[in-house]
Amino acid sequence: MLEIRLKLLSIKTSYLMLRVERLGVIIKPNYETLFERLQTFNPGVYYDERRDVVHIFPRVQCSYSPYTAKIMWYVADLSNGVENLKKPKRVKDYPIFGPSEVYHWAGTEDPRVVKARITNDDYLIMTYTAVETFHPLRHRVGVAYVKAEDIESLKPSVAFSPLGVIEYINDKDAFYFITKDGQVYYIHRPAGVFARACMWVSELEKSKIHDMESLKDLLKMKDPKVFVKARFWWENDKIGAGAPPLATDFGYLWIYHGVQYFGVGRIYRAGVFLTDLREPLKVIARLPEPLLEPKEPYEKWLDVPYVVFPTGAFIRDDFLYIIYGACDTVIAAARVRLDELLSELDKYHEEDIS
Numbered sequence: 001m002l003e004i005r006l007k008l009l010s011i012k013t014s015y016l017m018l019r020v021e022r023l024g025v026i027i028k029p030n031y032e033t034l035f036e037r038l039q040t041f042n043p044g045v046y047y048d049e050r051r052d053v054v055h056i057f058p059r060v061q062c063s064y065s066p067y068t069a070k071i072m073w074y075v076a077d078l079s080n081g082v083e084n085l086k087k088p089k090r091v092k093d094y095p096i097f098g099p100s101e102v103y104h105w106a107g108t109e110d111p112r113v114v115k116a117r118i119t120n121d122d123y124l125i126m127t128y129t130a131v132e133t134f135h136p137l138r139h140r141v142g143v144a145y146v147k148a149e150d151i152e153s154l155k156p157s158v159a160f161s162p163l164g165v166i167e168y169i170n171d172k173d174a175f176y177f178i179t180k181d182g183q184v185y186y187i188h189r190p191a192g193v194f195a196r197a198c199m200w201v202s203e204l205e206k207s208k209i210h211d212m213e214s215l216k217d218l219l220k221m222k223d224p225k226v227f228v229k230a231r232f233w234w235e236n237d238k239i240g241a242g243a244p245p246l247a248t249d250f251g252y253l254w255i256y257h258g259v260q261y262f263g264v265g266r267i268y269r270a271g272v273f274l275t276d277l278r279e280p281l282k283v284i285a286r287l288p289e290p291l292l293e294p295k296e297p298y299e300k301w302l303d304v305p306y307v308v309f310p311t312g313a314f315i316r317d318d319f320l321y322i323i324y325g326a327c328d329t330v331i332a333a334a335r336v337r338l339d340e341l342l343s344e345l346d347k348y349h350e351e352d353i354s
Helices: 002-008 082-086 148-152 215-219 338-346
Strands: 021-027 039-048 053-061 074-077 108-118 121-131 139-147 161-166 171-178 183-190 199-208 221-228 238-248 251-261 266-275 283-286 308-316 319-326 330-337
Touching: 021 053, 021 082, 039 121, 039 148, 039 308, 039 319, 053 108, 053 319, 074 082, 108 171, 108 215, 108 238, 108 308, 121 148, 121 215, 139 148, 139 215, 161 215, 171 238, 183 221, 183 238, 199 215, 199 238, 238 266, 238 319, 251 308, 266 308, 266 338, 283 338, 319 338, 330 338
Parallel strands: 039 108, 039 330, 139 171, 238 308
Antiparallel strands: 021 330, 039 053, 053 074, 108 121, 121 139, 121 171, 139 161, 171 183, 183 199, 199 221, 238 251, 251 266, 266 283, 308 319, 319 330
């Protein structure tokens, strides 16, 4: 059965004319540690551009029973060379965040991280899947925070603090999208609304970051609506948000995941689209083929086969770097020249392609 399944999963592959350079596995399970014996994957990522340091916050598990996810903290100092991205160092031997409240007692999974200035302080805001129970309808999105300076200075006692939970049921793959002019949107992926789950956007009651009077304003949502739908052959099951978008001169660059379903298995791939700088929810270009798909053994043959799951990205020099979970087991990295990617996107520049 496994052999038949793998043949089916190889039916079609991407044919983009882009060179994506894989940097390989950068973090893997460590059987000598207490928290990372089983899996280390799907990390939140924050790039401290001023110090040229990448902070990586992986979801980790130490056993299948109980299967309870926590979040660790690694750093890669690129000031001495980008090769250091391949060997991040663990900052602490214990989690920087984990289950502590009733709404996430069964796990804190798949974090995303953005930086926001609220009430005259810079914070890192982490959104994560809060697993209250193992029932599929009890997934919500939790929000946690920490002062950015405490992370950037590698303060040893630092930890993310829980802020609360967003009350949308069966929701995940979420983060805050903060535009260059301070507009704030909540990007998420509710399940059960359409046959093919897709990316949604909700507005915040206080829509400008500088109007927020406290961090609690981040939990106050309104007017959820569809943002981007599944469209292509490799998205026939669903799509979801990946890395928080990055501003470029040509628009906001979004890395997302698409899932293809075969009846006997699924393939997770990474795709790209671009939104307008002045109308940040308007999709102006979208690649019809995946940018990144399972090819290497670590992307195909580990715990959950055929999974590339992007959760973080950053731009450094002339490259876009993508950090992703592979097979729900390890963390890998890849990069592509930014000018080549934007040039490829320009071939699929349309007014309404979402």
